[in-house]
């Protein structure tokens with residue numbers, strides 16, 4: 001599992017495919033999620049650029065793409081079960097599968113260990 | 124953008140465009156975070172899940188410190204600060220706050236606190252200690268205090284005012300009618316009384332109060348609240364949109380439009396406030412440093428001449 005500073009996670013699932021989502025810490029900061037707009041299958045997303053919009057009880061904000069690539073799958077279950085984002089953000093609440101433009105881009109992400117340190121302010 | 128929309132289909136109000144925040148993290152943000160974590164300080168920015176955190180920490184390099192722990196003895200229905208039985212007092216906290224203010228190079232700091240109804244002095248002594256510590260470590264820094272009501276005990280309030288904070292702030296939070304439903308163990312009159320006591324004790328200390336809108340009040344009621352604040356000589360007021368912290372907190376009744384915030388600001392100036400910030404994301408401590416600068420320019424001709 002890899003993480004970004006803006007609290008997205010990425011998990012390689014074989015080949016150049018990876019599943020992405022919002023981390024537990026991210027959900028904690030965002031609060032209860034009420035709405036979400038995901039990109040359509042086939043959309044190109046760009047490293048650190050907004051790729052989805054999310055609304056919590058408080059505010060709305062963008063999610064930032066952890067890597068560049070193409071959306072090959074989205075979690076359709078979220079359209080009726082948005083609570084999964086709060087109850088299981090790093091599991092059943094995943095957002096999309098991305099075909100990475102380059103595997104090397106994983107090097108720009110934080111490992112689980114460094115993410116933990118980042119959250120604790122030890123960077 | 125072609126999108127797949129997901130929603131919980133509960134008929135919740137969608138967010139207006141002016142309530143969108145930028146969550147990107149800057150190096151300045153990380154610097155603030157590291158100081159906060161290393162010094163084991165609590166911030167209301169984090170505890171209240173403030174929507175401005177990325178801007179305040181990331182763009183302005185500032186945070187609002189919350190002293191006396193992160194557990195509050197009251198349970199207001201708009202607030203997401205943890206509530207319960209607080210921990211014992213950390214007597215070294217004032218010093219860590221002071222040194223952190225210096226380390227961050229702040230020119231203006233807002234210090235707030237949880238309610239400590241469990242302590243005989245409500246935590247007043249620790250507030251005083253914290254101001255002293257900031258003055259020691261960062262004598263140039265303006266200090267803005269945002270305190271609880273101390274049940275309007277004169278001794279506690281006077282001891283704090285006697286430290287001569289640059290701003291003494293206490294929030295009425297909402298209009299008179301909604302106070303009992305929204306705030307816990309607080310009263311509208313008592314809050315006004317606290318502000319009045321501060322001013323009567325030392326009128327050279329500027330007083331400030333903030334309130335949230337969107338909880339079901341009418342504009343007339345907001346204006347009435349502003350009038351009440353003016354009656355006790357409050358000179359700065361901030362007005363912001365109430366935002367629901369979690370699903371279990373009070374739902375938002377209305378999102379005010381930026382034009383409506385502008386209207387309220389105009390009203391505030393009409394009523395004689397020297398300074399008013401009014402806007403969706405305005406919080407008591409939002410842009411507090413910049414506002415204080417502009418406030419000082421308005422009241423001190425000499426300061427203005429110095430430019």
Ligand code: SF4
Pocket residue numbers: 167168169173174175176177179180185186187406407408409410
């Ligand atoms: S508005 Fe106040 S509480 Fe919110 S992030 Fe800024 S300093 Fe912190």
